[in-house]
Amino acid sequence: MLVPKGFLAGAGAGGIKYEDRPDVAVIFSEVEASAAGVFTRNKVQAAPVRVSQEHIQDGKARAIVGNSGNANACTGKQGLKDARRMAELVASELGLRPEEVLVASTGVIGMPLPMDRVERGIREACRNLGPDGWEEAEQAIMTTDAKPKFAWMEISGARTLGMAKGSGMIAPDLATMLAFLVTDAEVEQGLLWEALRAAARRTFNRLTVDGDTSTNDTVFILANGASGVGFGKDELPKFARALEEVCLDLARQMARDGEGATKLIVVRVKGARSEEEAGRVARAVAESPLVKTAMFGKDPNWGRVLAAVGRSGVDVEEE
Numbered sequence: 619m620l621v622p623k624g625f626l627a628g629a630g631a632g633g634i635k636y637e638d639r640p641d642v643a644v645i646f647s648e649v650e651a652s653a654a655g656v657f658t659r660n661k662v663q664a665a666p667v668r669v670s671q672e673h674i675q676d677g678k679a680r681a682i683v684g685n686s687g688n689a690n691a692c693t694g695k696q697g698l699k700d701a702r703r704m705a706e707l708v709a710s711e712l713g714l715r716p717e718e719v720l721v722a723s724t725g726v727i728g729m730p731l732p733m734d735r736v737e738r739g740i741r742e743a744c745r746n747l748g749p750d751g752w753e754e755a756e757q758a759i760m761t762t763d764a765k766p767k768f769a770w771m772e773i774s775g776a777r778t779l780g781m782a783k784g785s786g787m788i789a790p791d792l793a794t795m796l797a798f799l800v801t802d803a804e805v806e807q808g809l810l811w812e813a814l815r816a817a818a819r820r821t822f823n824r825l826t827v828d829g830d831t832s833t834n835d836t837v838f839i840l841a842n843g844a845s846g847v848g849f850g851k852d853e854l855p856k857f858a859r860a861l862e863e864v865c866l867d868l869a870r871q872m873a874r875d876g877e878g879a880t881k882l883i884v885v886r887v888k889g890a891r892s893e894e895e896a897g898r899v900a901r902a903v904a905e906s907p908l909v910k911t912a913m914f915g916k917d918p919n920w921g922r923v924l925a926a927v928g929r930s931g932v933d934v935e936e937e
Contacts, residue, residue, distance in 0.1 A: 620770040621749055622777040622802035624648045624844030628746035629754035632739025634732060635687030635725060640758035642739030645682040645798055646712055646747055651842035652807040653679035654814045655720065656822075658835035664691035665701040666721040667836060673705065673717050674838075677807030682798050682838055683708045683743075684722040684759045685736060686783070689834050691727045700731045707737055711744035722796050722836045724761055724783060752781065759783045759796055765875050769867035773860040776803035776847040780864045784872040795822065797837040797868055803857060804843030806850070813858040814839050821865040824897065825873055826904050837865075881913055895932045902930035 625647055629640035655674045657667050673679065683704055690697045705719035723731075739758075746754070756766045760783050770779040784795030805813065818837055839861075849857040874882045885903050890896035903909055906926040912919040928934055 619752065619768060620772055620777045620779060621752065622779055622800050622842070622844065624802055624842045625779075625800045625840075626747040626749060627751040627755040628743045628748060629751060629758040630739035630742025630744075630746065632685075632732075632735040632737070632742070634685060634735050634739065640739075640743075640754050641686050642736065642743045643682075643684045643755035643758035643798075644708060644740065644743040644747060645755065645800065645840070646744075647680050647800070647840050647842045649842050649844060650678065651680060651840040652677055652805055652810045653720065653838065653840050654807065654811040655836065655838045656815060656818045657837075660835070662692065664689055664723060664727075664834040665693055665697035666690055666704070666723045667834060669698065669701040669705065670720045670722065670836065670838075673720055676717075677811070678718065679720050679838075679840060680714050680718040681708050681712060682720045682722065682840070683740060684724070684796055684798065685731075685739065686723075686759050686761050687725040688723060688729055688731050689725045689727045690723040690731050691834055693728070693730055696730055700733055700736075703733060704736060704740065707740045708744065711741060720838050722759075722798075722834070722838070724759060724796055724834055752779070756781045756783070763875055765871070767868055767871040767875070769864045769871070771860045771864050773856065774847050776801060776845045776849075776857075778803070778860055778864050780868050782868040782872060784875075795825075795835055795837075795872060797822065797865070799837070799839040799861070799864065801839065801841045801861075802843065802845035802847075803841055804846070804848035805841040805854075805857060809849070809851060809854050810839060810841050813854060813861050816858055817862040817865045820862060821869045824900065825869045826901065883913055890932070899927050899930045899932050902926045 778801040782797040887896040
């Protein structure tokens with residue numbers, strides 16, 4: 619694993635849902651960092667999504683806190699208060715402003731956060747921060763995942779590392795997923811947003827397992843420049859390609875680890891008039907129950923694929 623310079627990770631066991639396992643993760647940049655994020659398009663958005671959308675508006679953040687076992691979704695005003703309290707607790711432990719902390723949660727929907735346990739987990743995670751804490755931090759955000767998910771790349775001396783969770787309620791427009799990315803490249807906040815949005819559009823937003831989209835989907839990236847390697851507007855495509863590769867690796871790991879999944883299917887569309895039409899066709903094929911059952915049964919029934927293409931609404935020339 620290639621860990622970018624200036625980043626620490628840690629985990630704590632608060633007992634939010636299960637005892638004796640990490641369930642709170644904290645990632646911390648030792649220096650100021652640019653930040654960007656993309657979030658669920660579900661109209662029902664969890665409290666941590668709404669709070670993080672507020673905090674990330676200025677394009678800066680120093681820490682990420684995430685918990686498993688409770689999504690803090692559909693929890694009303696108390697849920698927003700609890701999400702803000704999570705940011706405040708991390709900020710107090712690390713000497714930051716609450717607005718410098720991004721918040722994410724995953725787990726059961728509709729239940730209030732047990733804040734005494736969350737607080738215990740946050741304090742422990744902050745105490746455990748270190749350069750080797752990434753595997754424990756990943757374990758802390760896993761729910762029904764069978765395997766941890768990491769991806770990394772080094773380009774021009776700058777490193778990018780990503781960790782993610784997600785195996786169920788997986789559909790395009792993100793999925794039931796959290797992904798935390800960190801890079802020691804120096805990337806201006808506006809360019810970082812541009813690169814992340816493009817990467818998410820071509821990777822996470824094209825991932826589907828069961829056709830459902832969650833209330834908590836979140837992808838964050840922090841860029842702290844600790845490597846001394848900068849990517850300006852002219853160099854951005856190089857950084858963006860590396861970021862997309864990391865995101866694609868994570869997305870495919872989530873598809874492989876999908877609940878009940880036995881195969882990884884990649885749908886490639888050729889000859890489309892636009893990227894948007896290609897996406898519609900690919901989504902129709904990937905989400906077709908008949909195509910899925912054919913793949914599961916190892917039945918090369920191309921007629922089901924063609925039927926799904928026709929159902930997409932995109933004009934097709936039969937040959």
